Amino acid sequence: MSGQHHTQTFDNIPAEKRVRILRAAAFVLGRDGIGGARMGDVAREAGVSHGSIFSYFPTKDDMVRAVVERGMALQAERFAPADSGSRFDEAVLAVFRGAWELASAEPELISLWLSLSLAENARFADAILPLEKDAADRWLALAERGKREGSVAAAADTRAVAYLLDALAAQLMKSRASALERRKLEHFIGAGLGGEAAALIADTILGLLRSRD
Amino acid sequence: MSGQHHTQTFDNIPAEKRVRILRAAAFVLGRDGIGGARMGDVAREAGVSHGSIFSYFPTKDDMVRAVVERGMALQAERFAPADSGSRFDEAVLAVFRGAWELASAEPELISLWLSLSLAENARFADAILPLEKDAADRWLALAERGKREGSVAAAADTRAVAYLLDALAAQLMKSRASALERRKLEHFIGAGLGGEAAALIADTILGLLRSRD
Amino acid sequence: MSGQHHTQTFDNIPAEKRVRILRAAAFVLGRDGIGGARMGDVAREAGVSHGSIFSYFPTKDDMVRAVVERGMALQAERFAPADSGSRFDEAVLAVFRGAWELASAEPELISLWLSLSLAENARFADAILPLEKDAADRWLALAERGKREGSVAAAADTRAVAYLLDALAAQLMKSRASALERRKLEHFIGAGLGGEAAALIADTILGLLRSRD
Amino acid sequence: MSGQHHTQTFDNIPAEKRVRILRAAAFVLGRDGIGGARMGDVAREAGVSHGSIFSYFPTKDDMVRAVVERGMALQAERFAPADSGSRFDEAVLAVFRGAWELASAEPELISLWLSLSLAENARFADAILPLEKDAADRWLALAERGKREGSVAAAADTRAVAYLLDALAAQLMKSRASALERRKLEHFIGAGLGGEAAALIADTILGLLRSRD
DNA sequence: TATGAATGAGATTTCATTCAT
DNA sequence: AATGAATGAAATCTCATTCAT
Numbered sequence: 001m002s003g004q005h006h007t008q009t010f011d012n013i014p015a016e017k018r019v020r021i022l023r024a025a026a027f028v029l030g031r032d033g034i035g036g037a038r039m040g041d042v043a044r045e046a047g048v049s050h051g052s053i054f055s056y057f058p059t060k061d062d063m064v065r066a067v068v069e070r071g072m073a074l075q076a077e078r079f080a081p082a083d084s085g086s087r088f089d090e091a092v093l094a095v096f097r098g099a100w101e102l103a104s105a106e107p108e109l110i111s112l113w114l115s116l117s118l119a120e121n122a123r124f125a126d127a128i129l130p131l132e133k134d135a136a137d138r139w140l141a142l143a144e145r146g147k148r149e150g151s152v153a154a155a156a157d158t159r160a161v162a163y164l165l166d167a168l169a170a171q172l173m174k175s176r177a178s179a180l181e182r183r184k185l186e187h188f189i190g191a192g193l194g195g196e197a198a199a200l201i202a203d204t205i206l207g208l209l210r211s212r213d
Numbered sequence: 214m215s216g217q218h219h220t221q222t223f224d225n226i227p228a229e230k231r232v233r234i235l236r237a238a239a240f241v242l243g244r245d246g247i248g249g250a251r252m253g254d255v256a257r258e259a260g261v262s263h264g265s266i267f268s269y270f271p272t273k274d275d276m277v278r279a280v281v282e283r284g285m286a287l288q289a290e291r292f293a294p295a296d297s298g299s300r301f302d303e304a305v306l307a308v309f310r311g312a313w314e315l316a317s318a319e320p321e322l323i324s325l326w327l328s329l330s331l332a333e334n335a336r337f338a339d340a341i342l343p344l345e346k347d348a349a350d351r352w353l354a355l356a357e358r359g360k361r362e363g364s365v366a367a368a369a370d371t372r373a374v375a376y377l378l379d380a381l382a383a384q385l386m387k388s389r390a391s392a393l394e395r396r397k398l399e400h401f402i403g404a405g406l407g408g409e410a411a412a413l414i415a416d417t418i419l420g421l422l423r424s425r426d
Numbered sequence: 427m428s429g430q431h432h433t434q435t436f437d438n439i440p441a442e443k444r445v446r447i448l449r450a451a452a453f454v455l456g457r458d459g460i461g462g463a464r465m466g467d468v469a470r471e472a473g474v475s476h477g478s479i480f481s482y483f484p485t486k487d488d489m490v491r492a493v494v495e496r497g498m499a500l501q502a503e504r505f506a507p508a509d510s511g512s513r514f515d516e517a518v519l520a521v522f523r524g525a526w527e528l529a530s531a532e533p534e535l536i537s538l539w540l541s542l543s544l545a546e547n548a549r550f551a552d553a554i555l556p557l558e559k560d561a562a563d564r565w566l567a568l569a570e571r572g573k574r575e576g577s578v579a580a581a582a583d584t585r586a587v588a589y590l591l592d593a594l595a596a597q598l599m600k601s602r603a604s605a606l607e608r609r610k611l612e613h614f615i616g617a618g619l620g621g622e623a624a625a626l627i628a629d630t631i632l633g634l635l636r637s638r639d
Numbered sequence: 640m641s642g643q644h645h646t647q648t649f650d651n652i653p654a655e656k657r658v659r660i661l662r663a664a665a666f667v668l669g670r671d672g673i674g675g676a677r678m679g680d681v682a683r684e685a686g687v688s689h690g691s692i693f694s695y696f697p698t699k700d701d702m703v704r705a706v707v708e709r710g711m712a713l714q715a716e717r718f719a720p721a722d723s724g725s726r727f728d729e730a731v732l733a734v735f736r737g738a739w740e741l742a743s744a745e746p747e748l749i750s751l752w753l754s755l756s757l758a759e760n761a762r763f764a765d766a767i768l769p770l771e772k773d774a775a776d777r778w779l780a781l782a783e784r785g786k787r788e789g790s791v792a793a794a795a796d797t798r799a800v801a802y803l804l805d806a807l808a809a810q811l812m813k814s815r816a817s818a819l820e821r822r823k824l825e826h827f828i829g830a831g832l833g834g835e836a837a838a839l840i841a842d843t844i845l846g847l848l849r850s851r852d
Numbered sequence: 853t854a855t856g857a858a859t860g861a862g863a864t865t866t867c868a869t870t871c872a873t
Numbered sequence: 874a875a876t877g878a879a880t881g882a883a884a885t886c887t888c889a890t891t892c893a894t
Contacts, residue, residue, distance in 0.1 A: 009857065033333030035248040039885065049859045054886060111332045117391045119324045120246030125393045132397045140401070153421065160417035163401040164381065171380035178330045180338045184345045188353070188376040204373035208366065208421040222874070252868060262876045267869065435878065459759035461674040465864065475880045480865060537758045543817045545750045546672030551819045558823045566827070579847065586843035589827040593810035594803065604756045606764045610771045614779070614802040630799035634792065634847040648853070678889060688855045693890065 005065040010056040021046045021056065023106075026067045030108025034064055034121055061123070068127045071113065075131060078102055079138045088146040092165065093202045095142075099169045100198040103176035110177035139166045152209045161209065168205060172198055218278040223269040234259045234269065239280045243321025247277055247334055274336070281340045284326065288344060291315055292351045301359040305378065306415045308355075312382045313411040316389035323390035352379045365422045374422065381418060385411055431491040436482040447472045447482065452493045456534025460490055460547055487549070494553045497539065501557060504528055505564045514577040517568060518591065519628045525595045526624040529602035536603035565592045578635045587635065594631060598624055644704040649695040660685040660695065665706045669747025673703055673760055700762070707766045710752065714770060717741055718777045727785040731804065732841045734781075738808045739837040742815035749816035778805045791848045800848065807844060811837055 010018065024046035028037045039060060043050045057063035081094030103110045115121055116128045139162040146152035152161055175185040175197065189197055223231065237259035241250045252273060256263045270276035294307035316323045328334055329341045352375040359365035365374055388398040388410070402410055436444065450472035454463045465486060469476045483489035507520035529536045541547055542554045565588040572578035578587055601611040601623065615623055649657065663685035667676045678699060682689045696702035720733035742749045754760055755767045778801040785791035791800055814824040814836070828836055 012857075031332050033246070033248055033331060035246060036333050038883090051859050051861095051887085052857080055857070055859095058886090060885070108332065115328070115331055115333075117387060117393050118246060118328055119244050119321065119391065120249050120328075122392055125396075128393065129396060132393070133400050136397060136400045156421060157413065157417050159402050160413055163384075163398070163414065164418065166401070167380055167384035168377065170384065171376075174330060178332065179335055180330050180341065180345070183338075183342060184349060185376070187346050187349045188379070189372050200370065200373055201376065204370050205377065208369060225874085251866090263878095264869095264871085264876055265874080268874070273868065438878075457758050459672070459674055459757060461672060462759050464862090477866085477880050477882095478878080481878070481880095484865095486864070534758065541754070541757055541759075543813065543819050544672060544754055545670050545747065545817065546675050546754075548818055551822075554819065555822060558819070559826050562823060562826045582847060583839065583843050585828050586839055589810075589824070589840065590807065590844065592827070593806055597802075597806035597809065600756060604758065605761055606756050606767065606771070609764070609768060610775060611802070613772050613775045614805070615798050626796060626799055627802065630796050631803065633794060651853085677887090689857095690855050690890095690892085691853080694853070699889065 005062040005069070006057055007055060010066075013056075017048075021048065021053075022067055022070050025063050026070070026106065026112055027108045029064060029067060030106075030111035030115075033115060034060075034112070034124075039063075064124060065127045067112065068116070068124065068131070071109065072131055072134070074102065074106075074109070075135060079135075082138065082142055088142065088149045088151040089206050091142060091145075092206060093199065096169055096172060096198045096202040097195075099173045100176055100195060103173040104195075107177035110173050114174060114177075135166060136162070139163075146209065151206070156209065165205070168201060172201060218275040218282070219270055220268060223279075226269075230261075234261065234266075235280055235283050238276055239283070239319065239325055240321045242277060242280060243319075243324035243328075246328055247273075247325070247337075252276075277337060278340045280325065281329070281337065281344070284322065285344055285347070287315065287319075287322070288348060292348075295351065295355055301355065301362045301364040302419050304355060304358075305419060306412070309382060309385060309411045309415040310408075312386045313389055313408060316386040317408075320390035323386050327387060327390075348379060349375070352376075359422065364419070369422065378418070381414060385414060431488040431495070432483055433481060436492075439482075443474075447474065447479075448493055448496050451489050452496070452532065452538055453534045455490060455493060456532075456537035456541075459541055460486075460538070460550075465489075490550060491553045493538065494542070494550065494557070497535065498557055498560070500528065500532075500535070501561060505561075508564065508568055514568065514572040514575045515632050517571075518632060519625065521568075522595055522598060522624045522628040523621075525599045526602055526621060529599040530621075533603035536599050540600060540603075561592060562588070565589075572635065577632070582635065591631070594627060598627060644701040644708070645696055646694060649705075652695075656687075660687065660692075661706055661709050664702055665709070665745065665751055666747045668703060668706060669745075669750035669754075672754055673699075673751070673763075678702075703763060704766045706751065707755070707763065707770070710748065711770055711773070713741065713745075713748070714774060718774075721777060721781055727781065727788045727790040728845050730781060730784075731845060732838065735808055735811060735837045735841040736834075738812045739815055739834060742812040743834075746816035749812050753813060753816075774805060775801070778802075785848065790845070795848065804844070807840060811840060 010021075021042075025042050028042045028045055032038070032041070037060075039053050040050055042063070043053045046053075053063070057066060078098045079095060081098060082091040084091075086094065113128075116124050140159065143152060143158045143162040143165065146161070147154065147158060152158075171181075175181045185197060189200065193200065223234075234255075238255050241255045241258055245251070245254070250273075252266050253263050255276070256266045259266075266276070270279060291311045292308060294311065295304040297304075299307065326341075329337050353372065356365060356371045356375040356378065359374070360367065360371060365371075384394075388394045398410060402413065406413065436447075447468075451468050454468045454471055458464070458467070463486075465479050466476055468489070469479045472479075479489070483492060504524045505521060507524060508517040510517075512520065539554075542550050566585065569578060569584045569588040569591065572587070573580065573584060578584075597607075601607045611623060612619075615626065619626065649660075660681075664681050667681045667684055671677070671680070676699075678692050679689050681702070682692045685692075692702070696705060717737045718734060720737065721730040723730075725733065752767075755763050779798065782791060782797045782801040782804065785800070786793065786797060791797075810820075814820045824836060828839065832839065
């Protein structure tokens with residue numbers, strides 16, 4: 001399943017170097033795609049030798065998995081505000097903003113994450129599925145909280161609401177990370193909104209969700 | 214920009230063969246990704262010789278563009294129900310169902326379309342952008358109609374509503390076309406819903422959109 | 427098992443080219459060893475492009491197998507004199523001479539054949555075993571004929587005699603094909619014997635085999 | 640030529656460790672071939688660090704030479720019975736048995752020794768030739784003794800007889816050490832003979848050698 | 853002296869594209 | 874117009890050897 005994808009050597013090197021390498025890998029993988037990324041580029045980007053990369057990860061696929069596993073930690077950070085005691089509306093807004101900021105800071109990571117849904121990368125399903133299920137569970141929990149707090153209309157299907165929030169957050173990140181999707185967002189919303197796109201979308205969906213009787 | 218991506222020769226062959234080749238190309242491109250697709254596989258899948266492919270499309274990228282352009286026609290079909298005189302609710306439901314059915318019939322085409330948002334395929338932005346803008350305009354028009362008909366709460370931002378509907382439709386197709394996303398959908402909604410997932414999502418969003426004052 | 431190791435393409439090219447490639451492959455494989463041989467060297471030696479070699483043989487191992495299969499035909503030639511109606515003594519002498527000449531003409535093929543017995547090349551056992559068994563059967567048949575003709579002492583174990591003849595023929599080829607073994611032969615027999623080494627060894631073993639009662 | 644192939648450091652370590660390393664090297668070299676053997680495997684097999692190997696032997700080739708030199712001692716043991724005062728027949732039988740037992744105990748060493756005759760390993764000729772000449776001299780001496788004792792037909796060429804005995808002993812070891820050759824031996828002699836194969840071959844050749852006039 | 857991380861040259865293999873037939 | 878053999882640039886991965894600790 002998810003096991004160990006890096007070598008003992010990778011565990012032995014300084015933590016700072018480990019992070020540098022994983023970030024470099026995510027950057028190149030996201031920029032060029034999994035198939036298109038060249039291990040030599042990762043090495044150069046990380047400032048290590050060509051051969052060293054293979055002493056850390058037996059194969060390119062193993063490197064991809066190691067990068068994906070690091071994504072788990074980032075996702076936990078993204079949802080952290082929702083875990084604190086804040087109200088539903090605040091939590092959703094915070095997660096949407098967090099998604100937008102993550103996509104701003106590491107667009108290549110989002111691009112990599114998007115590519116993992118593609119048929120061509122189906123062999124990584126086992127690596128990414130736990131992350132997806134984790135996100136789904138967080139959204140489901142949030143939707144239930146919204147119901148209890150009265151911030152989500154009683155008539156709405158909880159699961160569908162969770163799916164809807166997940167889809168929107170994903171689309172927001174995509175709109176930030178992909179040049180094409182950014183132009184599409186601008187075509188919808190108008191250019192120059194910057195970080196406020198996330199807030200506008202959040203406000204709109206929160207308004208719709210709110211029960212008005 | 215969008216000009217001519219195939220050769221004169223391609224225009225000269227029977228229409229049936231042209232379609233067969235474009236479908237084969239979409240199939241292989243979607244299954245293996247643009248980078249991973251092999252021209253030889255397209256040839257074999259289409260039942261033509263390896264060399265012939267290059268007498269139809271000067272390069273692999275040209276073939277991709279030709280396939281994308283064919284997508285324009287499919288998109289028009291998908292939105293056809295919305296163009297007819299039906300009410301907002303019926304139109305949205307029909308488009309969601311159409312999206313689901315397209316993704317069921319040609320999952321590889323959806324996979325290809327999804328891959329075009331990735332950074333690695335940014336060079337095809339000019340080919341896909343008209344298609345995206347067209348879709349956006351159709352959603353914007355629909356959202357406005359919803360407002361006029363009173364099926365969309367007056368307080369909701371029209372552009373945000375359109376963006377939201379587009380995101381949901383895209384996510385639905387993704388959930389159908391990608392094995393990974395299908396498992397994610399099942400984690401949200403429960404397995405075994407089949408085609409009713411589209412209806413459940415549509416009902417929920419339509420319910421939320423409806424003004425109740 | 428022995429199946430097909432070359433591609434359809436290899437079957438399609440002219441026979442003359444096919445032989446040229448197989449000879450070039452045997453030459454390089456024998457000279458540098460299976461592990462040490464470089465596909466590029468085979469290509470250069472055969473006068474074809476680097477890529478072409480891989481359009482004939484999917485992998486290096488497949489190429490090795492194709493070369494080994496060609497060895498079957500050469501072995502049949504080597505034993506041809508024994509199949510004709512000649513007497514036992516003449517047949518053995520002819521086969522020994524034939525072995526010596528084959529090793530003189532294609533020493534690299536012998537070197538390749540020797541390397542196939544090594545543990546490192548155990549994965550080719552299925553390819554070489556039929557050839558070995560064929561040789562064994564021919565020696566067994568010859569030994570039996572010797573017994574019937576009275577050229578082999580009645581007291582001698584037929585199977586052991588066959589094994590002995592096979593071992594000697596193999597050692598003769600090795601002595602001819604390997605520089606090291608040639609020096610060893612010279613240390614035994616004295617230098618400058620040239621092709622007469624085969625005759626001396628054959629005469630000696632034939633003399634020993636002959637019953638003298 | 641044969642000089643010193645290991646470092647001063649190698650002389651300084653405990654004798655037990657020295658033997659352990661040389662045995663590990665022989666094992667890996669025989670199993671994977673000289674080209675295919677990895678220095679890291681030798682290190683792991685010997686239970687020392689990767690870097691240490693290079694503090695004992697400047698290069699891989701030096702390590703091979705050191706291993707070959709150790710083979711000299713083993714060979715002396717193998718011929719020890721022939722040096723004692725036993726009769727010719729007993730001596731030959733003992734050497735054949737010794738060869739069989741050595742090949743049973745250290746098949747990888749035999750595999751390594753066999754590989755040294757290959758063209759690809761010609762650069763080690765200077766290391767192995769003394770060993771080969773030593774063996775040749777022992778067989779020549781034995782053959783002469785056989786003549787004097789009347790155990791070898793007077794008409795037989797002494798040098799050819801020595802060559803023949805050497806070839807048979809080598810073939811026997813090969814039949815024991817190589818899985819492929821073992822199957823070939825079984826095809827000749829029948830399976831299940833175990834250690835008696837050496838005795839059968841020895842009896843047969845001794846019977847043939849014996850003069851009967 | 854011992855360790856094991858680092859290096860980089862080099863090997864197999866792939867595949868878009870060309871071109872003779 | 875159609876075919877499929879030929880080409881060679883480029884990418885992943887290996888491993889002997891070095892060297893800082």
